[in-house]
Amino acid sequence: MPPGVYCPVDFWAKEENQTILVDFLLPTGIYLNFPVSRNASLGNIKKLLWQRAQQEPLFHILGAPSSYVFTCINQTAEQQELEDEQRRLCDIQPFLPVLRLVAREGDRAEKLLNSQISLLINRGLHDFDSLNDAEVNDFRTKMRQFCEHVASCRQQLTWESWMESNFPLQLEPSTTLFTKPLFSKSIMINVKFENSEETFTLQVSPRDLPISVIQLALRKKSNVSGQRCPVGPGEYTLQINGMLEYIYGNYPLCQFKVSGRHKPPPLPTKKPHLCSLWSLEKPFCFHLSFGYNVNADEGLKLLVYCGLYHGNELLCKTVASAEVNASSEPQWQQKLEFEINVCDLPRMTRLSLALYAVDKSKKGKSTKKKSKKDYPIAWVNTMLFDYKDMLKCGQYSLCMWSSFPDEKAELLNPMGTVQCNPNTESAATLVINFMNMSDYPVYYPSLDKILELGRLGEVSNPTQDERQQLQEIVERKGQAELYEHEKELVWKLRHEIRERHPEALPKLLLTTKWNKHEDVAQMVYLLQTWPELPVLTALELLDFNYPDRYVGSFTMTCLRKLTNEELCQYLLQLVQVLKYESYLDCELTTFLLERALIHRKIGHFLFWHLRSEMHVPAVALRFGLILEAYCRGSNYHMKVLIKQGEALSKLKGLNDFVRSSVQKTNKAQAKEAMHMCMRQETYLEPLSHLYSPLDPNLILTDVCVELCTFMESKMKPLWIVYNNELFGGNRVGIIFKNGDDLRQDMLTLQMIRLMDVLWKKEGLDLRVTPYGCLSTGDKTGLIEVVMRSDTIANIQRNKSNMAATAAFNKDALLNWLKSKNPGEALEQAIEEFTLSCAGYCVATYVLGIGDRHSDNIMIRESGQLFHIDFGHFLGNFKTKFGFNRERVPFILTYDFVHVIQQGKTSNSEKFERFREYCEKAYMILRCHGALFLNLFALMKAAGLPELTCSKDIQYLKDSLALGKSDEEALKHFRVKFNEALRESWKTKVNWFAHTVSKDNRQ
Structure with missing residues (x-):
């Protein structure tokens, strides 16, 4: 090993066969100390301990070895039971080399499963137990029964059905498992x-x-x-x-168990008195008591803004509390009343609160609106009804969140989570009291009562003029805001919309007055007979703007028609939509779990999409509970996921080691040390023979250590190569990134993959390469290596005499393709280049992909061009010294044109065909503009820095020209195409500056 380089990073990651001195504490009070191999399993360590203990006093009072389990203090300073005795000591890595043997309590198999689930989801299940929350407990019980039931059904699948669910064909049949x-x-x-x-x-x-x-x-x-x-x-x-x-059909006999216990007939009891919400015609109010853990400068005043929301709709005017002196424990003791009656509160009403500090020395007269003198401190949301449909009453302590959304014009954050901040010790907290609105508990009316009231709604007969106006509103593209008179017309003609324009349901829902319970009842009544919507249309109804549970139930009915492949395509959005749910138990959660437990690929990606955000406090509880339920219903898959988790943990440790090595030595020596580390059994075994997290149908067999390396960028991503006999003998490569958020790359690649599907449906195959990308944790993830490809920067550099002029060498790309595709193969390679260049020109323009330079555009040896690294999109282009560095709509340089024209300047026919590809591709995407808007809108919950609000999606509306006719849109794109070609010299200058800057850094 090179001098100055040490193999990883603590005493658990030393030489493979090294022994470690471990202290053992026996239940008899006897203390033993002896060395054990760091690579030994807990089971073998227990056998060795038992042999030593036989020579010690009080051995005779010990029970059988299986009656005891090791415990340790783990890296998070918590006591942990080590039920899985197949795990090695080096993988457990206790905080100190001390193992205590304690008597086992309870069901061993259950405790082992709980331990494995806790390890896998990165959260102890005892955390859920300690909450003592009725909603959490009921949800866990229900989901456990549901998932175990689906698992038992899966066990009764035929062999062919089991294979289909676990290892589906790449081209799946259109039929589902439920076809009989x-x-x-x-x-x-x-x-x-x-x-x-x-x-x-x-x-x-x-x-x-x-x-x-x-x-x-x-x-x-x-x-x-x-x-x-x-x-x-x-x-x-x-x-x-x-x-x-x-x-x-297949299994004619099934065991049922009908159980009950004999008991005497119950004595007649009085039913508890309940009060219907609709009977309370008095203003809603609550009592703002006090706060604590508030951090505000002395001399300021504190006030609380309050709003009642249904989705993004404010149900009545916001209310502001009195201003009190700033202190860590401010006192209000104030009743706050809203301009809405209790009877008109919709079921999904949420109360949004925001704590502000006010500088009285600069404060203006108005306290109703936020000004620059108001400083936000924290916010919190809570539902007015509990998960059992009862209006809340009594005292609640609401631990607040300190990070505000980017939309600074808003006082409140209704789209934020309704979960309180779990950091109860230091988070600013408001204590409020929901006052008793009745002498009896208040419940939200049942569906029967809602439909009974909804039947009373009037049906209007539209005039011809009204029908024409409605037609114009319905056909309006995009998500344009309706004027008040248009909203009134839409509501008046709601029955006409159901009969003639059912796809306009989102517009009707947005015009519904959710602060009038009569209108709500009429809308719910109408929804019962609403025609089912196409799946892609129904996706819009998942947005935060549509929180009503009956709308949600209708939406899920439509989405059940999603094929497995379609569900995988939109799974990223569906997981983010879970953040909008107000209660743990919802139809979307059940739907996702059901499909995930039946179809292995869906389960795989559902797991990693949830697991990758377990570090986010606002969703850790919900996502952790769903992960627990999935693991309980899929024990076999859980073992596969544990193996993947171990591999990712090893890659993270290896990446930390590489970063440390690079600081102490040169790249060659650091690479050699990396290889030595990877050859250790403790690394080689976890990294070999596992299902790829990027593709659950692919098994990564043997690590090809000699070809593994790390990349030059700041975070030193690992480049891991596998010899894979199961993949046609070809090598497979993955990039492990630690320190970069890959979620935006995932979203961009998902959109490119969707574009590819839409183009192919229209008979246009543009040979795009939407490679695999998966976020697996907090700024960690994997990227698929597209083998046999290179960056344009490297191609130009290698084909040029001087690095500085490489960006201006127009022959470099064509000569490289000739060298890789000799003879007749060249024409096919140029065709591949032409098609893929057209695809990425359109895709990068529509999505507003920024930071395009010669190091993040690549070409495969077969000729396909593709883009990588999508750190900027939706028109967020890089600037330098206040100037926009990217002043072209998309990348179309003259060396690209040179390849398309086969090196002949007179070959305009080839270029015109390329232009036609671009125009056709653009118009196909424009036909599906609403789908792209909906998918991006559903991703607002992800918290991506360049996609936080509706304004960020405006770029898509502009790039797709959704407010224009088809002729105007095509003319708009032709202008952009000509601009990209005319201004391509600016791209070359930008690439030249990038190349020089990179060479200087090296």
């Missing part, structure tokens, strides 16, 4: 009562389950025993082992 007619056959059910030997068989239709089974079983028991069954059907529970969709 549901009610085609009756099934035979074997029924057995608890504490009884008698069994009997029932024949029922699947449509009758489960209630009729209980009734038939009890009737049968009464007939068999000759006695009337003392317990009614409602007091029995039915456990269904097996999924009906898979049972009938």
